[in-house]
Amino acid sequence: MDFLELAKARCTTRGFTDQGILKNDLERILSVGHVAPTACNQQPQRIIVVQTPDHLCKVQKAYKTFGSRCVLIVCRDTRNELIRPFDQKCSGDLDIGIICDHMMLAARELNIGSVMVGLFDPNIIRKEFNIPEYIVPTALLILGYPEKGFLSPERHTADRKPLSDTIMYEKYVDCTNPQM
Template identity: 80%
Template sequence: MDFLELAKKRCTTRGFKEKRIAEDDLERILSAGRVAPTACNKQPQRIIVVQEPDNILKVQKAYQTFGSQCILIVCQDKSNPLIRPFDKKCSGDLDIGIICDHMMLAARELNIGSVMVGLFDPKIIRKEFNIPEYIEPTALIILGYPSEGFLSSDRHKTERKPLQDTVRYEKYREEES
């Protein structure tokens, strides 16, 4: 499958079968995150794989898991961050987004659904998984086999803004009405 086709097939999944992800498939997903580019190759990701039922219940204290049998707690190591000197922006959140995207695309290629979540309580995750202060829980990737299949790739025709609404060439120009 070519990349654009794969990207169109990736969709948010919120409902999973009670089926464990095969170890080889999980390793492939994690490997896709491993090879993702990061600013200055800092590789700030620290990923906790959660599959045991008791630990899934711990995640559920911070966010719902939609019946998933596998959650990735994607954290960033803040002990040696890359900071943009002009405005003090840390590259870690961008890096984690790229890493998560790689893993979600790898999952979709394997017919495994995913949803990336940033709207969880990091204090609960930190406490329940004994995460030190310099490691920041940044995202959850909830993985599994969709209970109701995948959304149609055609949805982008109506659910996404056209390129001319989101892309500017050479300089920023407000949309003409």
């Protein structure tokens, strides 16, 4: 499938079968994340693969796993971050987003569903997985086979704002206030 078709086919999955992910498929997903670009190639990602029932229960203390048998705890190492000097914005969260996006697309190509979660309690994850202070739990990437299948790739026609509301050329235009 071409890239636009793949991007349209990727959707958030909340509800997974109890089927585990094949080792080769998981390795492919992780390999695609490994080649994702990061600012100045700093590669801040540190990924904990969680698959055993005992460890999945630990993740569930911080956020629900929707029945998944595989959760990636995607962390960033703060020891060598690229900091934008103008406003002190750290590139780490952007890097983690790019890495997770690559892995979600790789998963979908393999007919594996995913949901990236940022709304979890990082302190619970830190404690349960003995994560040092300089490593920041940034996202949970929950993977598995969708219980109810994938959403239609054509949903974007109705679910997305028109491009004219989100794309501007040469200057900022507030679509809610055209006089601006």
